[in-house]
Amino acid sequence: MNHDNWIREEFPAISRSLGFVYTPAEEIEERHRRLRRQMEAEGMEAFLSLQKMDCFYLSGTAQDALLFVSLDAKPLLLVKRELERARAESPLEQVVDLKSLRELPSLVAEHAGRLPRVLGLEMDVLPVRDYLRLQSMFPNSKFVDASGILRGLRKIKSSFEVGLMRKAGEIGQRVYQEARKVLRQGMTEIEFGGLLEATAKRLGHEGLLRVRSFNYEAYSWHVLSGFTGGIVSQSDSPMGGLGLSPAFPVGAAAKR
Secondary structure: OOOOHHOOOOOOOHHHHOOOOOOOOHHHHHHHHHHHHHHHHOOOEEEOOOOHHHHHHOOOOOOOOEEEEEEOOEEEEEEOOOHHHHHOOOOOOOEEOOOOOHHHHHHHHHHHHHOEEEEEEEEEEEOOOHHHHHHHHHOOEEEEEEEHHHHHHHHHOHHHHHHHHHHHHHHHHHHHHHHHHHHHHHOOOHHHHHHHHHHHOOOOOOOOOOOOOOOOOOOOOOOHHHHHHHHOOOOOOOOOOOOOEEEEEEOOOOOO
């Protein structure tokens, strides 16, 4: 069995047996209904998502892809890498290969019947270089900011999302319970933080906290003790910490 056939036939069952939680089709459909309602209210004919977590929110896959949503056609997921896995993970019907960004206008026109006159983009996070490139590919389209719509949609949680949040809360509670067992005198902050991270990952934490902000990285393991608890830094949080170097000046340090 080749790789693509294995992804199509074996991968979904194996991944579920390992704890994968896939976004249900009805959840994705409801998100698109709400998105289109807001798009229509703001005079937006179509929306193009390039931001990974917006694309995941609306497609169910975080593979390297773009998502095109119009008012009168099915959503189109254009996958740069990895096509077959995206098809296995996403409940969307239209999932196609995108070999080059230059193909985007023709694929969109073929799918929707024409290029959109008003196209929404995630302007709060879209790099200028990508914006200018899209301008050259859609010269007759007016670009508008759709980031407010996406943030508005994502802040209202469904019962499916609340269930995932409860699961995350349970992991957090168990990490704190484990902390009392592994902490010992003389341990460094960063060693303790590493043990907490290992515990969290063993319980299902993915290790990353994604933040919709330029030049900002969320960091879970703020293990601070004594004077480091009063050190402020660049982190947009109540506490900064010393960190390990000027390149990462936040969180746990090598202090015992």
